[in-house]
Amino acid sequence: MTDVSISDFTYQYPKSETKVLNDLNLTFKHNHFSLLSGPSGSGKSTLLYFIAGLYPRFIGNDATGTIKFGDTNIKDIPRNHVSNHVAMMFQNPNQQFAMDTVIHELTFVLENIQTQPDQMDKIIDHALTFCGIEKLRDRIINTLSGGEKQRVALSCIVAMDAPVIVLDEPFASIDPDSRIDLIHKLKELQEKHGKTIILADHDLGNYQGVIDEFYYLDPQTHHIDLLNQAESQHFFDNFESTQTIDKQLALPPKNDKNSVIELRHFKLAPHDSLLLQLDHFNFYRQKTTLITGANGIGKSTLFNALTKLLPYAGIISYDGKNIKKIKPLNYAKNVTLLFQDAENQFLNVTVKEELDLSFSNRFNQDYTHEQVEQMLTQLGMQGRDEQVVYSLSEGQKKKLQIVEMLIMNPPVLLLDEPFKGLDYKSLRLMTDFLELAKTKYGQTQIIISHQLSGLEDLIDYHAHFENQNLTYQEVI
Amino acid sequence: MENKSQASNNQHQSKWTLRNIILIALIAIFCGIIFWGIGFLYTALTVALTPIGAAPFANDILMGLWCMAGPLTGFIIRTAGSAFLGEFLGAAVEVFLGGQWGAGAFISGLVQGIGSELGFTFTGYKRYDWVSLNASIFTTVVVTFAWDMIKNGYDKFALPLLIGLFITRYISTFIFGGIVTKMIVKLLDRSNAFNL
Amino acid sequence: MNPGMKLLLVVLTALEISFTQSLIVNVILIAISFVYVMVKRMNFKTLFLLIFWPLFPALGLFVSQWLYGSDGIHFAWVLFTRIYAYVFLGATFTLTSSITDLALTLEQDFRLPSKFAYGVLAAFNLMPKIREEVQIIKTSALMRGEVFHVWSPKLYFKAILSSIQWSQNLAEAMTSHGFVEDEPRTHYRVIRITVLDWAMFAFLIIAVQVMLFFIRY
Ligand SMILES: Nc1ncnc2c1ncn2[C@@H]1O[C@H](COP(=O)(O)OP(=O)(O)OP(=O)(O)O)[C@@H](O)[C@H]1O
Ligand SMILES: Nc1ncnc2c1ncn2[C@@H]1O[C@H](COP(=O)(O)OP(=O)(O)OP(=O)(O)O)[C@@H](O)[C@H]1O
Numbered sequence A: 001m002t003d004v005s006i007s008d009f010t011y012q013y014p015k016s017e018t019k020v021l022n023d024l025n026l027t028f029k030h031n032h033f034s035l036l037s038g039p040s041g042s043g044k045s046t047l048l049y050f051i052a053g054l055y056p057r058f059i060g061n062d063a064t065g066t067i068k069f070g071d072t073n074i075k076d077i078p079r080n081h082v083s084n085h086v087a088m089m090f091q092n093p094n095q096q097f098a099m100d101t102v103i104h105e106l107t108f109v110l111e112n113i114q115t116q117p118d119q120m121d122k123i124i125d126h127a128l129t130f131c132g133i134e135k136l137r138d139r140i141i142n143t144l145s146g147g148e149k150q151r152v153a154l155s156c157i158v159a160m161d162a163p164v165i166v167l168d169e170p171f172a173s174i175d176p177d178s179r180i181d182l183i184h185k186l187k188e189l190q191e192k193h194g195k196t197i198i199l200a201d202h203d204l205g206n207y208q209g210v211i212d213e214f215y216y217l218d219p220q221t222h223h224i225d226l227l228n229q230a231e232s233q234h235f236f237d238n239f240e241s242t243q244t245i246d247k248q249l250a251l252p253p254k255n256d257k258n259s260v261i262e263l264r265h266f267k268l269a270p271h272d273s274l275l276l277q278l279d280h281f282n283f284y285r286q287k288t289t290l291i292t293g294a295n296g297i298g299k300s301t302l303f304n305a306l307t308k309l310l311p312y313a314g315i316i317s318y319d320g321k322n323i324k325k326i327k328p329l330n331y332a333k334n335v336t337l338l339f340q341d342a343e344n345q346f347l348n349v350t351v352k353e354e355l356d357l358s359f360s361n362r363f364n365q366d367y368t369h370e371q372v373e374q375m376l377t378q379l380g381m382q383g384r385d386e387q388v389v390y391s392l393s394e395g396q397k398k399k400l401q402i403v404e405m406l407i408m409n410p411p412v413l414l415l416d417e418p419f420k421g422l423d424y425k426s427l428r429l430m431t432d433f434l435e436l437a438k439t440k441y442g443q444t445q446i447i448i449s450h451q452l453s454g455l456e457d458l459i460d461y462h463a464h465f466e467n468q469n470l471t472y473q474e475v476i
Numbered sequence B: 001m002e003n004k005s006q007a008s009n010n011q012h013q014s015k016w017t018l019r020n021i022i023l024i025a026l027i028a029i030f031c032g033i034i035f036w037g038i039g040f041l042y043t044a045l046t047v048a049l050t051p052i053g054a055a056p057f058a059n060d061i062l063m064g065l066w067c068m069a070g071p072l073t074g075f076i077i078r079t080a081g082s083a084f085l086g087e088f089l090g091a092a093v094e095v096f097l098g099g100q101w102g103a104g105a106f107i108s109g110l111v112q113g114i115g116s117e118l119g120f121t122f123t124g125y126k127r128y129d130w131v132s133l134n135a136s137i138f139t140t141v142v143v144t145f146a147w148d149m150i151k152n153g154y155d156k157f158a159l160p161l162l163i164g165l166f167i168t169r170y171i172s173t174f175i176f177g178g179i180v181t182k183m184i185v186k187l188l189d190r191s192n193a194f195n196l
Numbered sequence C: 001m002n003p004g005m006k007l008l009l010v011v012l013t014a015l016e017i018s019f020t021q022s023l024i025v026n027v028i029l030i031a032i033s034f035v036y037v038m039v040k041r042m043n044f045k046t047l048f049l050l051i052f053w054p055l056f057p058a059l060g061l062f063v064s065q066w067l068y069g070s071d072g073i074h075f076a077w078v079l080f081t082r083i084y085a086y087v088f089l090g091a092t093f094t095l096t097s098s099i100t101d102l103a104l105t106l107e108q109d110f111r112l113p114s115k116f117a118y119g120v121l122a123a124f125n126l127m128p129k130i131r132e133e134v135q136i137i138k139t140s141a142l143m144r145g146e147v148f149h150v151w152s153p154k155l156y157f158k159a160i161l162s163s164i165q166w167s168q169n170l171a172e173a174m175t176s177h178g179f180v181e182d183e184p185r186t187h188y189r190v191i192r193i194t195v196l197d198w199a200m201f202a203f204l205i206i207a208v209q210v211m212l213f214f215i216r217y
């Protein structure tokens, strides 16, 4: 029996005033599927890192209290045996793998836990098949899309065969179909292979009926509570009510009059295979266009072409001018990208420095300091001036990233998965801010998002990315 | 420059942790790739200087850039061998990127690595400031120059040319390995980045 | 040949020809390496680049020695061919061996602690991402109204910040994938240095010595 029991557990990050986790007492039960929810920044990742044995080793200070696997205190497990107890899957699919190809990574994993070489082929085959990625076996990991990488990460966990599996928002960048599929894979691991599963997520979609237990991390008390049937039903219902979305949209006008970015004879094939081909496509001024499409279809790559980060064939023009003829700095001031990976946006170290950089270099003076201060407060990001941006939680990074790019206030803002990791409340605030930027300051916005609910008021046009084509739709 | 840099919490254990090794390698690769990006600049300089027989100056003008990874990693991971490893790996990256040097880059990497490491060795891995940085610049220039005497036939040049090359190299190394490195370390120190 | 031995051989040979001044040996080394990479099938674009780029530094060295050197045209040719010898010797290694294999043999046969072998390997495997990252840093700076050049401290500053962050992520990920510093591991692919490797190594290194001894021009 490997219950994961946590007693009198308290943790406070060095140099921070509040306890992220305050006197926790709970038990994640053996062979159960436990969901841990809570708003962004409440401490979910922190707890999971401790359970996985990564903290305190990779952080400056220790927590008080104990974590036990069955009867064994995690502190008494020799370092090279931790993997026999617990395996972890991370929130961010990048920088997760040591080796070049999928098969090499799996071998690496098995060598680390000292599996006998003659057993390895069998285990690897099983792990790949289980995750449905036999085809990726010899692929170079760097060339996989985020969703594919997460499947590889899962296959490593399957191969390691640890009794406890800890997952930190593993589906944040995954399209809805893959998400459902992977959740069922996890269920299978629990039911057929006797695993104990602890999963953190604030997106409650698709878990109802799958999970055995629902824990909630309260951001006010920093406590974790096990919810009873009625309470968890309440959470699910609440969440459901935010999920229904069907909105009829207008199609953009057929002429080029209000277009701001035009693609002509455009062909996108930066890595050998053709991703997108468009003869005539426009993005429209002072409108918000939503782009949807499956993982790995080429959405981010399109943004990279629009920002001159990757080569393309054909012509992209901005304001009637070929973008290749516009000077880099000048173009960047007009067409600005909010990167999928928030850390790519940061150039400084602390939250204050980041905001100051935006204030001192912004392209116009539209936002006042008070206005920004108020936005941050609404987002629960106040008083974090001195915090290192890299230590923010994933959701907080996104919030800061959006705010600092709003301050820049460029005429065209491209947003790649801006709502990843945001809870519903923050999401609605963000859409309000974007709406304001559009109506008051005339901003054009193009948004890539898997997350659709909550966006209905903001979106003007919807373009779907499929079969190497981008077409405007009348529904979201 | 204060000696604040680097994580100080694990003083007792060896600094050669997995994380630090990866860190050195990553910094080296970043530097290698950034310099590789200006390969054309080097070629252009060479082409411009070849007709008057002054092509070696291209090498010496850019020397400082190529020798930046060493002092940087030496400053960030303060332990014996880190400057050497950073510089050497930085050069190895050039080999794999298909730079113009082939096996020569491995050897230059070894030589430059020894050059930047020696400066820190002479200051006993105790001080990390302007003095040790200058010591490292000095040893880098001397060691790499001695090496170019042999490898690139500098020893066959007349003394004035030789002195010209030496001074050029010293200035370049001082600017990039010294001033720019110091500015970077200052940014890092001020931002407490080492405690991330 | 075992990649570790091959690398050693290449570096030793390159080191030796740096100290010697035999034009003919340089040419022989270039020829042999050339044949070797051709046998191992190389595409012509790579070959072209391999010949094209070094032309500039090689020519530059040549001209300056020719004009100002005290040793005349012969030494100028030695330097010219030396550059190409480096390049082709290097190519025999880089074009025909994988760094993964090199890491494996360094760990298993050369007794390099596994944290060095896999730590550096993991970083090298991120090389394509790092190239993108450099591009992204520059672009993201533009979007915040700053222009970064090769000499801008802030470019390196951000590169180091990313390195710090990535090294943390990678170390955590490797740890959670069961890797523990200084602990024994099993090996799926056992790489040994065979008698044949030793024989080849000894033969080639002796051949180089003999050539350098007898061929002085
Ligand atoms: N190294 C650190 N130093 C100081 N504060 C930190 C550090 N790391 C995290 N925090 C803070 O601790 C809190 C909890 O972070 P954590 O990453 O655990 O949140 P989370 O629940 O996983 O959020 P999300 O859903 O956004 O990922 C956040 O407020 C975060 O800013
Ligand atoms: N360096 C590379 N080499 C080869 N293929 C690559 C490379 N980088 C990305 N790809 C491929 O290009 C395709 C498009 O990737 P892109 O990141 O644009 O997808 P996406 O639509 O943004 O997906 P997601 O929703 O997961 O972010 C993917 O199939 C990916 O595997």
Ligand SMILES: [Mg+2]
Pocket (backbone or CB within 6 Å): A044, A045, A046, A091, A168, A169, A393, A394
């Ligand atoms: Mg988190």
Ligand SMILES: [Mg+2]
Pocket (backbone or CB within 6 Å): A299, A300, A301, A340, A416
């Ligand atoms: Mg994407």
